[in-house]
Each structure stands twice: as structure tokens, then as C-alpha cells.
Amino acid sequence: MECIFCKIAQKELPTKLIYEDNLVVAFDDLHPRAPIHKLIIPRKHIATLNDITDIDMPLIGHILHTAQKLAKDCDIAEQGYRVVNNCNAGAGQTVFHLHFHLLGGREMSWPPG
Ligand code: 5GP
Ligand code: ZN
Numbered sequence: 001m002e003c004i005f006c007k008i009a010q011k012e013l014p015t016k017l018i019y020e021d022n023l024v025v026a027f028d029d030l031h032p033r034a035p036i037h038k039l040i041i042p043r044k045h046i047a048t049l050n051d052i053t054d055i056d057m058p059l060i061g062h063i064l065h066t067a068q069k070l071a072k073d074c075d076i077a078e079q080g081y082r083v084v085n086n087c088n089a090g091a092g093q094t095v096f097h098l099h100f101h102l103l104g105g106r107e108m109s110w111p112p113g
Contacts, residue, residue: 005097009043019070023062026070026102035105036074036081040066046098049087067102076104084112 007013009025018038019026029037040063046052052060064083071077081104086093 003045003097005041005095005099006045009041019066021066023059024066026066029101033101034103034108036076036103038070038074038102039099040070040102041097041099047096048093048098049085052098063100067100070102071104074104080104080108082108 004013008015008017008027015027017025017027019040022043024040024042026038026040029039042056042059042063044056044059046056067081067083068077071081081102084101084103085099086101
């Protein structure tokens with residue numbers, strides 16, 4: 001399957017992984033929108049948040065737990081950070097392999113554009 005995030009997870013596309021385990025991998029975004037901008041993705045190919053099912057609930061919890069861990073590692077846990085999923089093109093999704101953005105290191109405005 002032609003999916004860049006599957007390729008990153010399977011190490012077919014050289015990308016420095018900042019975290020990996022049996023369920024997820026994390027790496028720096030190619031075009032960072034904040035001083036800290038990481039992507040956390042499941043190893044399993046799921047196109048969008050619309051496609052998760054009951055069996056994925058532990059995986060989604062694990063992704064958020066990973067975000068918490070990375071935020072602590074990057075020293076942004078106390079100042080604050082944002083975890084974002086863009087679901088489908090209307091929300092700005094461009095890569096159709098589920099991913100969560102971890103953004104921090106600057107003030108975040110609200111609401112997002
Ligand atoms: P989306 O717009 O789908 O929510 O987020 C996709 C993100 O993936 C974008 O922020 C984009 O910069 C990032 N991205 C796209 N291709 C690559 C890549 O090959 N490597 C990395 N590290 N990030 C990528
Ligand atoms: Zn994929």
C-alpha cells in the first residue's frame with residue numbers, strides 16, 4: 001500500500017523515530033508548526049478517526065498516553081501543549097493514516113483556524 005506513514009512505521013522511509021513500541025511510532029513533523037511538533041501514529045493502518053472501531057479503544061488510549069510521555073520528555077507538560085487530530089480533508093487532513101499532532105513550546109491560540 002502506498003502510505004507514507006506505513007512506510008515510516010515499517011522503516012521503509014528513513015525517518016528518525018523519537019519513540020516506538022509494538023503499537024505506535026512517533027517522529028518529528030517534516031514541516032513543524034511549533035517549536036515542538038511531533039506526530040504519533042499507530043503501526044496499524046487506519047485512514048481517519050472515522051475508521052476506528054471498538055477494538056481500537058486501547059490503541060487510542062495508548063496514543064494519548066504516549067503524547068503525555070513525549071510532552072514530559074520535551075519539557076512542555078507543565079507549560080501546556082496541544083494534541084490534535086485532523087479528521088478528513090475539511091479539517092485539514094492531508095495524510096490518510098491516523099495521526100495525532102503533539103504541539104508545544106509556544107502559546108497556542110484558541111479556537112484553531
Ligand atoms: P495532517 O495535515 O494530515 O493532519 O498532518 C500531516 C502532517 O504530516 C503534516 O503536518 C506534514 O507536515 C507531515 N508530513 C507529511 N509527510 C511527512 C513525511 O514524509 N515525514 C514527516 N516527518 N512528516 C510528514
Ligand atoms: Zn498507512
